[in-house]
Amino acid sequence: MAARTFTINDQLVSGREGETILEAARENGIYIPTLCHLDGVTSVGACRMCLVEIEGSRTLRPACVTQVVEGMVVHTDTERLRNYRRIIIELLFAERNHICAVCVANGHCELQNLAIAIGMDHVRFDYAFPVCEVDISHGRFGIDHNRCVLCTRCVRVCDEVEGVHTWDIAGRGADARVITDMRQPWGESTSCTSCGKCLLACPTGAIFRRGATVSEMERDPTKIAFIVAARDQRW
Amino acid sequence: MSFLDLDEWLFELARHVELVYSPLADIKAYPEHVDVALVEGAVANADNLHLIRQVRERTRTLIAFGDCAVTGNVTALRNPLGAPGPILQTLYVERADMSGQIPDAPGIVPALLGRVLPVHAVVPVDLYLPGCPPPAPRIRAALEQILAGGEVLLAGREMIKFG
Ligand code: SF4
Ligand code: SF4
Ligand code: FES
Numbered sequence: 001m002a003a004r005t006f007t008i009n010d011q012l013v014s015g016r017e018g019e020t021i022l023e024a025a026r027e028n029g030i031y032i033p034t035l036c037h038l039d040g041v042t043s044v045g046a047c048r049m050c051l052v053e054i055e056g057s058r059t060l061r062p063a064c065v066t067q068v069v070e071g072m073v074v075h076t077d078t079e080r081l082r083n084y085r086r087i088i089i090e091l092l093f094a095e096r097n098h099i100c101a102v103c104v105a106n107g108h109c110e111l112q113n114l115a116i117a118i119g120m121d122h123v124r125f126d127y128a129f130p131v132c133e134v135d136i137s138h139g140r141f142g143i144d145h146n147r148c149v150l151c152t153r154c155v156r157v158c159d160e161v162e163g164v165h166t167w168d169i170a171g172r173g174a175d176a177r178v179i180t181d182m183r184q185p186w187g188e189s190t191s192c193t194s195c196g197k198c199l200l201a202c203p204t205g206a207i208f209r210r211g212a213t214v215s216e217m218e219r220d221p222t223k224i225a226f227i228v229a230a231r232d233q234r235w
Numbered sequence: 236m237s238f239l240d241l242d243e244w245l246f247e248l249a250r251h252v253e254l255v256y257s258p259l260a261d262i263k264a265y266p267e268h269v270d271v272a273l274v275e276g277a278v279a280n281a282d283n284l285h286l287i288r289q290v291r292e293r294t295r296t297l298i299a300f301g302d303c304a305v306t307g308n309v310t311a312l313r314n315p316l317g318a319p320g321p322i323l324q325t326l327y328v329e330r331a332d333m334s335g336q337i338p339d340a341p342g343i344v345p346a347l348l349g350r351v352l353p354v355h356a357v358v359p360v361d362l363y364l365p366g367c368p369p370p371a372p373r374i375r376a377a378l379e380q381i382l383a384g385g386e387v388l389l390a391g392r393e394m395i396k397f398g
Contacts, residue, residue: 099309100398101302112397121363122305122355129314129350153260177298215398 006072021063021074022050032076033085033114036151040225041160046087047151049114052076060084075126082231086118094125095174096132097146104144104217105205111149130174137187140210141199145177148206154178155197157224166192200224209214237368238273243373251382268295271381273300273364280351282345287303291358296381299354302367302397311351319347362387365397 001016008030015024025032036047045062052063055073100106132145159165166189170179181189199207200219208217255266272294293333302308316322328335338344
């Protein structure tokens with residue numbers, strides 16, 4: 001594959017044709033924050049955490065779905081980007097009920113980590129305090145919509161890796177919710193194989209193991225990429 | 236309680252400050268010309284609202300101290316349930332073990348506000364100290380910087396993690 005040479009934060013880097021800015025940045029040791037991106041499944045550019053500036057481009061571009069171009073000049077850590085990222089994180093906290101002190105993911109949460117990294121010491125927006133359900137009808141897992149950031153990692157991993165597509169999104173805007181099958185309780189879903197891949201993929205305290213209490217939900221989402229890579233080698 | 240985890244550093248602190256108001260000290264009114272106030276808890280009722288306005292007027296540096304003050308935290312769990320009236324009705328009457336009634340003692344039991352609010356939603360806040368509770372080293376780092384004068388900078392997991 002042809003090589004592409006370009007710069008990220010004034011550093012000369014090379015990537016492969018067809019590669020995304022995020023992949024190239026990581027290969028060159030440059031950190032770009034992400035939330036909806038998950039190694040092993042298709043990127044959808046949903047959360048906008050990974051926005052970067054490209055000189056000559058009027059709009060900001062999500063690094064996880066933008067391919068590298070020869071000679072492009074990329075900035076990943078400008079004042080403007082840091083400002084937008086903090087706004088995005090604050091809006092995610094304001095949109096649902098994130099009560100870290102009593103959350104299963106406290107201390108092991110990607111949203112929390114991003115908030116720390118961006119320096120969020122408070123949320124400037126009014127909290128929406130929406131009514132959100134907790135579904136513990138499944139024997140092994142539960143879903144707490146108070147903590148869901150609608151990243152669709154569960155949807156994609158279930159569809160693309162487990163090949164089942166139990167999860168999807170229903171509703172629009174503030175009413176959007178991840179659902180199982182035809183919006184029935186998870187425990188009544190006939191398609192769910194109880195494989196637990198959505199549990200591995202979820203970046204927050206939304207999908208949890210039944211019985212897990214505060215701070216107990218630790219997981220390793222890189223296992224998804226591991227499973228995918230292992231399969232690719234086999235078949 | 237987390238404040239008491241500052242252990243012997245409290246003696247050091249005591250050499251630099253004069254404690255003029257605290258829920259644990261027997262001082263009735265919030266005094267004038269206060270340098271620093273650590274405000275614990277969210278704004279949930281009429282008394283809280285009155286006091287926080289007074290604190291803001293009479294204090295130079297107001298610190299939102301802990302997750303409840305900064306976010307509402309568990310004390311704001313009632314917010315999605317709507318207005319306080321029906322919640323009180325459910326808790327004190329419908330689900331009461333014995334013949335229940337809603338506490339009603341004007342001037343003694345303060346009326347609940349429609350929503351529990353973080354402090355900065357009511358008055359301007361100068362510094363945020365998240366944590367449930369904020370760990371002692373975090374409190375100390377903030378207070379040391381304040382005592383030293385100049386800008387206070389709190390960053391990183393040890394300083395600003397919620398929960
Ligand atoms: S999901 Fe993460 S950010 Fe949300 S309450 Fe839980 S620990 Fe906090
Ligand atoms: S349940 Fe978890 S993985 Fe699924 S959309 Fe919500 S936050 Fe993302
Ligand atoms: S990680 Fe790129 S848009 Fe979410």
